[in-house]
Amino acid sequence: MALLKGTLDVLVLKALSWGPMHGFEIARWLEERSSGHLVIGDAALLQALHRMEERQLVAADWGITKNERRARYYQMTATGRAHLRTESRALADHVKALTSVLSARTATR
Amino acid sequence: MTMRDIRVGVRRLFRLAVPRPDTAHRDADSELEALITERVEHLIARGASPDEARIRALERVGAPISDARAQLRHSAVRREKRIQAVERLDELLQDVRFTVRTLRRSPGFALTAILVTALGIGANTAAFSVADFVLLRPLPFADPGRLVKIWESPPGGYRLEPSAPNYRDWKAMATSFEAMGAYHPTAFNLTGRGEPQRLAGIAVTADLLPVLGVHAAFGRVFTDGEEGSVILSHALWQKSFGADRGVLGGTIILDGLPHVVIGVMPPDFRFPNRDIALWTPMSATDLASTQRGDNWFEVIGRLKRGITLKQAQSEMRLIARQLERAYPEDNANVGASVFALQSETNGQSRLLLLALCGAALCVLLLACANLAGLLIARSLARRREFDVRVALGAGRARLVRQLVTESLVISVCGGALGIVIAVVAVPLLASLVPATLPIAAVPSVDTRVLLFAALTTALTGLCIGVFPAVRATGQTNLSALREGSRAGGGQRARLRSALVVCEVALTVVLLVSGGLLMRALNRLHEVDPGFRPENVLTMRTALPIPPYDTTERRVQFYSRVLASVRALPGVESAAYVTGLPMAMTGGIWPVALAGQPRVRTGANSAALRFATPGYFSALRIPVRRGRDIEETDGADAPFVAVVSESFARKYFPGDDPLGKRFQFAQGERTVVGVVGDVRTRGLEQGAEPQVYLPSRQVADGAIIGYVPKDLVIRTAATISPTAIVPAVRRIVLEVDPLQPISSVRSMEEVVSERTASRVMQVRVIGAFAVLAFFLAAVGIHGLLAYTVSQRAHEFSVRMALGAQPGAIVGLVMRQGLGLAALGVLPGLGLAYGAGRAMSGLLAGISPGDATTFTAACGLCVIMTLAGSLLPVWRAVSVEPALAFRSE
Numbered sequence: 001m002a003l004l005k006g007t008l009d010v011l012v013l014k015a016l017s018w019g020p021m022h023g024f025e026i027a028r029w030l031e032e033r034s035s036g037h038l039v040i041g042d043a044a045l046l047q048a049l050h051r052m053e054e055r056q057l058v059a060a061d062w063g064i065t066k067n068e069r070r071a072r073y074y075q076m077t078a079t080g081r082a083h084l085r086t087e088s089r090a091l092a093d094h095v096k097a098l099t100s101v102l103s104a105r106t107a108t109r
Numbered sequence: 110m111t112m113r114d115i116r117v118g119v120r121r122l123f124r125l126a127v128p129r130p131d132t133a134h135r136d137a138d139s140e141l142e143a144l145i146t147e148r149v150e151h152l153i154a155r156g157a158s159p160d161e162a163r164i165r166a167l168e169r170v171g172a173p174i175s176d177a178r179a180q181l182r183h184s185a186v187r188r189e190k191r192i193q194a195v196e197r198l199d200e201l202l203q204d205v206r207f208t209v210r211t212l213r214r215s216p217g218f219a220l221t222a223i224l225v226t227a228l229g230i231g232a233n234t235a236a237f238s239v240a241d242f243v244l245l246r247p248l249p250f251a252d253p254g255r256l257v258k259i260w261e262s263p264p265g266g267y268r269l270e271p272s273a274p275n276y277r278d279w280k281a282m283a284t285s286f287e288a289m290g291a292y293h294p295t296a297f298n299l300t301g302r303g304e305p306q307r308l309a310g311i312a313v314t315a316d317l318l319p320v321l322g323v324h325a326a327f328g329r330v331f332t333d334g335e336e337g338s339v340i341l342s343h344a345l346w347q348k349s350f351g352a353d354r355g356v357l358g359g360t361i362i363l364d365g366l367p368h369v370v371i372g373v374m375p376p377d378f379r380f381p382n383r384d385i386a387l388w389t390p391m392s393a394t395d396l397a398s399t400q401r402g403d404n405w406f407e408v409i410g411r412l413k414r415g416i417t418l419k420q421a422q423s424e425m426r427l428i429a430r431q432l433e434r435a436y437p438e439d440n441a442n443v444g445a446s447v448f449a450l451q452s453e454t455n456g457q458s459r460l461l462l463l464a465l466c467g468a469a470l471c472v473l474l475l476a477c478a479n480l481a482g483l484l485i486a487r488s489l490a491r492r493r494e495f496d497v498r499v500a501l502g503a504g505r506a507r508l509v510r511q512l513v514t515e516s517l518v519i520s521v522c523g524g525a526l527g528i529v530i531a532v533v534a535v536p537l538l539a540s541l542v543p544a545t546l547p548i549a550a551v552p553s554v555d556t557r558v559l560l561f562a563a564l565t566t567a568l569t570g571l572c573i574g575v576f577p578a579v580r581a582t583g584q585t586n587l588s589a590l591r592e593g594s595r596a597g598g599g600q601r602a603r604l605r606s607a608l609v610v611c612e613v614a615l616t617v618v619l620l621v622s623g624g625l626l627m628r629a630l631n632r633l634h635e636v637d638p639g640f641r642p643e644n645v646l647t648m649r650t651a652l653p654i655p656p657y658d659t660t661e662r663r664v665q666f667y668s669r670v671l672a673s674v675r676a677l678p679g680v681e682s683a684a685y686v687t688g689l690p691m692a693m694t695g696g697i698w699p700v701a702l703a704g705q706p707r708v709r710t711g712a713n714s715a716a717l718r719f720a721t722p723g724y725f726s727a728l729r730i731p732v733r734r735g736r737d738i739e740e741t742d743g744a745d746a747p748f749v750a751v752v753s754e755s756f757a758r759k760y761f762p763g764d765d766p767l768g769k770r771f772q773f774a775q776g777e778r779t780v781v782g783v784v785g786d787v788r789t790r791g792l793e794q795g796a797e798p799q800v801y802l803p804s805r806q807v808a809d810g811a812i813i814g815y816v817p818k819d820l821v822i823r824t825a826a827t828i829s830p831t832a833i834v835p836a837v838r839r840i841v842l843e844v845d846p847l848q849p850i851s852s853v854r855s856m857e858e859v860v861s862e863r864t865a866s867r868v869m870q871v872r873v874i875g876a877f878a879v880l881a882f883f884l885a886a887v888g889i890h891g892l893l894a895y896t897v898s899q900r901a902h903e904f905s906v907r908m909a910l911g912a913q914p915g916a917i918v919g920l921v922m923r924q925g926l927g928l929a930a931l932g933v934l935p936g937l938g939l940a941y942g943a944g945r946a947m948s949g950l951l952a953g954i955s956p957g958d959a960t961t962f963t964a965a966c967g968l969c970v971i972m973t974l975a976g977s978l979l980p981v982w983r984a985v986s987v988e989p990a991l992a993f994r995s996e
Contacts, residue, residue: 023140024147027169041171042144043180050137050184054191067150072140 008040008048009057010091013076013084016058022071023049049074057083137185138178145170200507204514212518218487219519222480226523226569228880229476231530234554234562236469238531239538240462241561242552248451249377249547251322255412256450257421259289261404261429264442271406271445273398275432279408279445282428285421286410290317291396292381293405295389297363298651298849302349307651307851308363308386315390320411321380328357328372331390338390339368343376345386363389364653365847380547381407401439402699405814409450422447456949457793458543461870464626464947465541468619468874472881473565475615477572478608479884482891484516484577485605489895509578516574517567524566528559540869576604602896606928609888613932613969614939616878616885620968621940622947623878624961626871629952633864639787640690640728645856646822646830647689650841650848654816659809660744663816666844667721667804670820673840675723679828684724685804685817687717692852692859694790696815697797701772702760715756715798716789717774719807719817725751725784727821728856735767735782742803749803750778753786756798773800775811791863793952821856830855867950882972889976893925897980901987909989921981929973933966940965 015021015029027045030038052058057080063073076084145166152162170177212219247253260268261275271279271291280289292313299306318330326343339361341350350356360367368389379385412421429445488495495508532554539551552558650670657663667685674683688696698717722738724730733754742749750773757766757780769780778800789796804817822837824830834853841848861868897904904917944956954961 022147023144024151027144027148028151039169041169042141042148043170043172043177046137046140046144046181047184050181050188054184054188056192056195065147067147069143069146070139071143071147072136 006087007091008044009052010084010087011038012045012048012052012074013057013080014088016074016076016080017084020063020073020075022063022065022073024071026074052080056080133185133189134182137181141170141178141181200510201514204511205518207511208515208518211515215487218483222483222519223522223526225476225479225884226520226566226573227526227530229473230520230524230527230562230565230569231534232469232472232527232877233466233565234527234531234558235534235538236462236466237561238535238552238554238558239541240466241557242548243454243462243542243546244459246548246557249379250450252411253451254449255287255414256321257286257410257412257418257447258450258453259408259410259425260446260448262444262446268446268448269443270404271408272401272403272439273396273406274401275440275443275445276406276408277396278432279425279428282431283410283421283424285413285416285424287413288316288320289408289410290314290320291406291408292317292391293395293407296651297387297389298365298653298847299349299361299363300365300847301362305847305849306349307649307849308345309384310387310389311381311385312389312391312395314396317409318388320409322411323374323378323380325372326375327354328370330372331388334393335390336392337366337368338371339363340372340374340388341370342374342386342388343378346373363387365655377549378547379549382545382547383550384544401436410447418447418449454543454546458541458866460947460949461541461866464622464943464950465538465870465873467943468622468877471615471619472877473569475612475619475881475884477569478612478615479888480516480519480573481576482605482608482612482888484512484573485608486891486895488512488577509575512578513571513574516578517570520566520570520573523569524562527566528554528562531558531562538869538873540865543866602892602899605892605895609885609892609928610932612881612885612888613929613972614936616881616972617933617936617965617969618940618943619874619878619881620965621937621961622943623871623874624964625944625951625954625956625958626867626874626947628958628961629950629954630864630867630871632952632954633792633867636788636792638690638792638860639785640730640856642728642856642860644824644826644830645728646824646833646837646853647856647859648820648834648837648853649818649851650820651851652816652818652848654813657816660805660807661809664805667817669844670841671721671723673843674820674822674837677833677836677840679825679833681823681825682723682727683820683822684721684727686720686724686819686821687815687817689819689821689856689859690728690787690789691791691863692819698774698800700760700800703770703772703777715752715773715800716796717812717815718799718801719804719815720801721804721817724801724821727823728787729823730787731785733783733785735780737782738801738803743805746806748776748778748806749781751782751784751801752780753784753799755786756800757783759798774802774815775808776806778802792860793863819852882968886972886976889925889928889973890979892928893921893977893980894983896924897921897984901984904984904987905989908987914985917984917987918981921984922977925973925977925980926970929969933969936969937962937966 011030012026015026018029021029023042023046026049027040027042030040049058049060053060053074056077058074059077060072060074062070065071148166148169149159149162152165153159157165167174172180248256250256259271259279261271263269270293273291276289276291283289290313292311295310295312297308297310299308313331315331315333315335318324324330325340328340330340331338341356346352346356356370357372359370361370362368374388410421412418425445425447429440429443433440433443498508499505535554536551542548542550542552544550650666652663652666657666671683671685674680687693696716696718697714700713700715720738722740722742725732725737732751735751738749738751750771752766760766760771761769761780766780766783770777771780772778784799784801787796787799788794789799807815820837822830822833824833831853838850841850904912904920907917908914940962941957944951944958948956
């Protein structure tokens with residue numbers, strides 16, 4: 001399913017709110033939490049991360065994974081946390097609005 | 110601890126790796142590779158075969174691998190660029206915040222530094238705005254570079270207004286000009302709109318305004334052959350016509366005649382100067398005048414594109430030579446000269462302004478040297494802080510930037526304050542703007558000036574910052590941290606000494622220049638003008654023609670006004686005259702002695718004034734021989750003249766001038782009296798010999814430009830001349846209710862107006878010199894205080910070993926006086942150069958004037974002593990035992 005514009009950022013930030021993660025960890029987290037419904041292309045995810053780093057929503061640095069491999073770890077910044085708070089609320093409202101429209105049972109109220 | 114635990118961004122903080130484009134590429138590639146590898150391992154762990162896992166992982170990338178790689182490289186590079194920009198900005202803000210914090214901790218230093226910068230920048234901004242306004246800015250006409258003024262040039266090297274026939278011939282013959290137009294000054298009584306007003310106007314040929322390339326703000330300009338119309342200046346239109354557009358096409362009364370208003374000029378059009386209130390078409394009779402010796406036109410030309418001033422000059426010389434041959438009687442030896450309109454500013458006001466700018470620059474340099482000294486002292490005091498920061502890993506570049514930021518913050522604050530100072534100061538400098546130029550009276554502080562101020566501010570900041578910054582960080586090393594507080598000051602003390610020497614030199618330049626100009630002004634004020642201006646009231650009554658077209662009518666007016674004025678209590682004498690001395694500077698007519706041909710050369714001429722009886726006693730011009738003009742010198746009596754001493758000496762050398770006859774002002778005159786010379790051209794210039802003629806002895810309608818209109822009244826010393834102004838106004842209005850009164854001034858004001866710009870300039874440069882004096886004294890103080898604190902240990906040892914306080918005083922003073930001497934010597938040389946450059950302003954005072962130079966040296970000694978006082982006191986009050994306690 002295609003994502004609404006800006007939704008990916010919020011989802012990634014939500015993932016990072018649990019602690020620093022690298023690209024694959026984020027992708028897996030999203031996949032598992034959505035029970036496999038959210039499948040995002042790796043290139044798109046990394047690009048989103050670059051963009052978010054540019055906007056200082058996240059900060060990044062190289063680190064070592066559990067498997068002793070190098071990976072770029074992302075961490076949410078204070079700006080990112082604030083962004084997550086406002087945007088997730090807006091997204092929830094949006095989803096609620098969509099749901100109530102789609103679940104309408106009569107033509108008029 | 111794994112690398113994962115390092116706080117993100119700490120690397121950036123330490124600047125361990127500064128990512129460049131290729132690192133960003135590598136980063137992006139390995140990040141993608143790492144992700145794919147992780148996924149492959151994950152899939153293998155879930156039971157997939159390695160090949161299958163690899164294929165599925167590549168599918169999950171979502172794009173062909175090479176495309177994905179390119180996209181990610183691109184976004185990574187972009188990210189790095191942005192982040193770096195943000196970091197740079199952050200660093201700058203951090204530097205600024207840090208600077209503001211440190212400056213707050215030493216408010217005394219900060220305020221002094223800002224104030225000193227503000228004075229330096231303010232002085233320069235103000236001086237620049239006036240100099241730019243008067244000298245540099247293009248005139249407010251279309252393509253002003255091609256506008257020229259053309260003059261007749263008789264022998265003797267001066268310029269003369271052209272006559273009407275010469276102008277017509279030039280216009281017909283010259284090919285260098287796109288167009289040529291002429292004008293002459295005039296004046297009108299505006300009546301029928303409240304109080305009668307006297308207005309300065311200009312009569313122009315129809316082509317003059319198009320030559321200047323100007324258009325009316327609304328309405329139109331004159332057409333050929335037009336008469337009886339008028340164009341108003343914007344100021345007059347606003348002041349007297351309430352900015353009413355309905356005035357267009359209406360009629361106003363000028364000198365009793367109706368004139369149709371055909372246009373209003375734009376507000377920035379002031380031609381030929383800011384006092385002009387209206388323009389009228391030149392009358393056909395004026396334009397057609399055939400008097401080749403009657404010089405009263407002013408001529409403006411517009412050079413053709415591609416024609417240089419030089420080419421135009423040589424063409425006009427040729428034309429003048431042709432006219433000389435054609436009209437040998439009038440045009441003998443009369444050349445023609447062409448000057449750029451932009452260069453009309455006379456040499457003296459140019460010099461006044463340049464001297465002012467030079468002085469302002471000296472102040473700024475002094476302020477910079479002073480601040481650089483202060484900042485070096487400060488950086489020395491903060492040396493340990495720098496060492497600590499370097500030890501903690503701060504880059505040297507960062508430290509330099511930090512220090513430059515500090516000086517820039519100081520200079521920006523100072524610059525802002527300086528602009529405020531300039532805005533306040535510029536109107537005070539208005540007397541330096543010559544009234545003869547087509548520009549406003551007061552320069553405005555506009556974008557151009559603000560740009561200058563900003564540039565000066567930036568340069569100042571860099572100047573005072575870079576120097577100490579490089580010095581302060583150049584020698585940092587870790588060993589300094591372990592050294593004692595006295596270590597390693599020698600280098601910087603030498604630099605500071607050099608700065609103090611510069612300060613002293615600049616101060617000497619300012620003191621000497623200010624002194625020379627002051628002496629010159631004093632000398633001018635001592636010059637005898639040839640009359641006594643104290644207790645003399647002057648005013649002008651316009652006497653328009655008509656109705657005052659006959660000599661008799663005017664004489665009646667004079668007699669009635671003068672009789673009533675003389676009867677006022679406190680009035681000693683009163684008279685009418687053509688033009689006040691120094692207000693009217695020209696009025697030159699050729700002189701021919703009886704029996705000699707009239708030759709028009711600059712050499713054989715005299716200044717003409719008509720006067721009523723009593724003029725000489727009113728101005729206290731001494732009558733040396735013979736008699737004053739008298740009431741009996743009427744139209745039917747023999748034509749007489751009273752001449753000045755220099756006239757008698759020049760034309761009748763070694764002879765008794767009384768009874769001699771000469772041709773002058775359309776008639777033969779007999780000398781009946783000799784009076785003292787008057788400096789009609791002001792205190793600084795020599796004046797032509799003068800001839801005074803009785804106001805009655807002129808034919809009706811002849812020489813109307815010389816009709817006496819200026820009333821001169823001497824009052825008793827006990828009453829102020831201005832006190833009788835209302836009474837005199839009443840008298841004039843009783844005699845003629847339509848007579849406007851203008852230019853009410855005391856004669857002292859007329860005289861002081863001539864030197865007003867100099868007085869202002871001397872005051873400003875004097876203030877600069879005083880400022881320099883204090884700045885340099887502070888500079889000396891700062892340096893000596895530093896060395897005393899450095900040598901306190903040594904002094905205490907010396908004292909403990911039995912040195913007398915006098916010896917210690919000697920040690921400190923020797924340093925101070927040595928520096929002063931080093932500065933004074935080059936300063937005197939520079940000052941002499943400056944004096945020579947402005948010798949045109951010195952009224953004969955030598956640029957090497959011994960009195961001034963001695964006084965300046967004396968002041969420098971005082972300055973040095975004043976600056977040394979506190980350090981010396983501190984040096985002798987060092988405790989002898991200190992040496993055994995400290996360290």
